[in-house]
Amino acid sequence: MDSQSESFDALLARVRGCTLCAAKLDHEPRPVIQASLASKILVVGQAPGRRVHETGLPFNDPSGDRLREWMGISRDTFYDEQQLAILPMGFCYPGTGKSGDLPPRPECAPAWRELLLSRLDNIQLTLVIGQYAQAYHIPGPKRSVTDVVRHWEEYWPDLVPLPHPSPRNLIWLRRNPWFEADVVPAIRQRVSEILNPAR
Template sequence: MSDLASDIRACRLCAERFAATHTEHEPRPVVWFRPSARMLIAGQAPGMRVHQSGKPFDDPSGDRLREWLGLSANEFYDTSRVAIVPMAFCFPGYDAKGSDLPPPRICGRTWHDRVMQELDKVELTVVVGGYAQKYHLGVKTGVTETVKAWRDHAPRLFALPHPSWRNTAWLKKNPWFEDEVLPELRAQVQKVIHD
């Protein structure tokens, strides 16, 4: 574990913010990277289940993402090969309606650039969701438009919608994603992970 990872794990910058959310929870940074990683999964923020387990994508969204990538759980969670770095390392909480709050910007401003500098062996970046796409791609377009432009960034980067069950309707409306994007993505994942 790097000193940077240890520093992030000890972070309490958002303690007051999280205490003021509907969930009234404590910070629990979920840190899952090593400098040796060749693949980066750049996401949004941990959900409640990940907050409880301390393991990223430890939920149905993770099952779907691993299926999209063509990776087993053992491959996916091998930090020597795969880094999982969200825009916020802690669960941001729920609002009064039970919806996820956005990732606090202070987390990204404090940690993200430093983590990216440490991950200098990354050959493939998978950018999951709008918040991560804005940071990693600098896009101002919505998720659908960004994912549709996947050829502009492949084979070193793939933008994906969030694998949440909430996006099942999106997947049905956009069959090109499973037909065109996923085969190319899986081929690149296998090349990077097993080469």
């Protein structure tokens, strides 16, 4: 079947049933994504963590609480697929390494990413979280997350690079107070404009 003639629901069902990296995982694959053709904001993270893997709900952890705070939205709004699409760089929990979760599995993005992104025609803002997402969505010479985020206005208003909202990143936030002083208010304003357009 031509991928463009496939219904979006059928495409999502194929993604959610994907077992491409099963042999490389020590647990059953469980792709965790959220999207609809109506989605207005795209959230691009790294890969689900263990808690997200167990619950099947993206950003259902302290990282998600902080991300929702940065965006200025409720859980209900965040999990409304008509409003938000959530497509991490790897759709399955990759497992844990010596210093935290492993990187997103490399099989995922080539198999699915463009198929999905090409159908999301209503996206007005993309939030790009962390180094793996930024390497894909902001191509060019390799730069640190801090450097990319510091130059956030270069990508405004369609895309905003973010540090990871993980509690492990509290030291980064303390060292870079400009992020919560300047970037977060701009994100909240932009998100509000998109989700609550003037009638």
